[in-house]
Amino acid sequence: MSVLTDAHFFMFNRYLYIMASHPIGIFDSGYGGLTVFRSIAALLPQYDYLYLGDNARAPYGNRSFETVYEYTLECVEWFFRMGCPLVILACNTASAKALRTIQEQDLPRIAPDKRVLGVIRPTAEMIGSYTDTNSVGVLGTKGTISSGSYEIEISKFFPEVTVYPLACPMWVPLVEYGEYKSEGADFFVGKYLDQLMANAPDIDTILLACTHYPLLADKIKKHLPEGVKVVSQGPIVADSLADYLQRHPETELQLTKTGDMRFYTTDDTTDFDNHASVFFGERVQSAHLRVGKD
Numbered sequence: 001m002s003v004l005t006d007a008h009f010f011m012f013n014r015y016l017y018i019m020a021s022h023p024i025g026i027f028d029s030g031y032g033g034l035t036v037f038r039s040i041a042a043l044l045p046q047y048d049y050l051y052l053g054d055n056a057r058a059p060y061g062n063r064s065f066e067t068v069y070e071y072t073l074e075c076v077e078w079f080f081r082m083g084c085p086l087v088i089l090a091c092n093t094a095s096a097k098a099l100r101t102i103q104e105q106d107l108p109r110i111a112p113d114k115r116v117l118g119v120i121r122p123t124a125e126m127i128g129s130y131t132d133t134n135s136v137g138v139l140g141t142k143g144t145i146s147s148g149s150y151e152i153e154i155s156k157f158f159p160e161v162t163v164y165p166l167a168c169p170m171w172v173p174l175v176e177y178g179e180y181k182s183e184g185a186d187f188f189v190g191k192y193l194d195q196l197m198a199n200a201p202d203i204d205t206i207l208l209a210c211t212h213y214p215l216l217a218d219k220i221k222k223h224l225p226e227g228v229k230v231v232s233q234g235p236i237v238a239d240s241l242a243d244y245l246q247r248h249p250e251t252e253l254q255l256t257k258t259g260d261m262r263f264y265t266t267d268d269t270t271d272f273d274n275h276a277s278v279f280f281g282e283r284v285q286s287a288h289l290r291v292g293k294d
Helices: 004-021 033-043 067-080 092-097 099-110 120-130 142-148 149-157 169-175 183-199 214-221 234-247 269-281
Strands: 024-028 050-054 086-089 116-118 135-140 163-165 205-208 229-232 261-265 286-288
Touching: 004 169, 024 067, 024 149, 033 050, 033 234, 033 286, 050 067, 050 120, 050 149, 067 086, 086 214, 092 099, 092 120, 092 135, 092 142, 099 116, 099 120, 120 135, 120 149, 120 205, 120 234, 135 149, 135 269, 142 149, 142 163, 149 163, 169 183, 183 214, 205 214, 214 229, 229 234, 261 269
Parallel strands: 024 050, 024 086, 050 261, 086 116, 135 163, 135 205, 205 229, 261 286
Antiparallel strands: none
């Protein structure tokens, strides 16, 4: 005679949740994607959401294309197992280094009825409308900038716009370690912005092409000439998702709508919850995921 344990009940309840719920999956290598999720949830609060931060293997910014692709695909497959018909890569590095391969090679093979979207294309579709001088600065991690993704995508929609990309490798650590309001942050913000504006003084629009950077937005604006616009991705991605769901009822009709939000991290949950509340703007309670096993 078998004995049902608490572990059995947990697994059974999780199975019921997966079978009954079809949330939108939102993925990031860590915390930054929560700034995008925050905008999405504010605009589309009716849907169910599942967030995963792969904090145990972050940051992705300096990793190879192959490694980022491997990690991202592993997490996307987990979202699918959790019942998500749609996954948003709310991470510029994952969008730059993994999205196209997943869309073109993996989805037809493993989940032809599911969709994975990124943050680069919707941002590229809109950024040209912000500039009057046709000069746009793009600030991001080393991985995002070295991929050349923003130059390629923006040129498709706004060939007249010149893109000035710049990697800001110190900015993510400043945010991750809670130093984004410190005087030290002013130094590193000023250092990169001075370099950018010296190379292209006619820039009138700066895209924050890393989801951590909105936490530095106030300092960034202080270091820029008057009139230069600073654009964060969250509202753009949220608007793009709303439009996508309207145009794709075959996906939208699969999504459950109870307003439920669940958070997972591959690292320590207490640490994640403390940091995540800053990015998300409200208290977060996460569960732990052992990558490749849960």
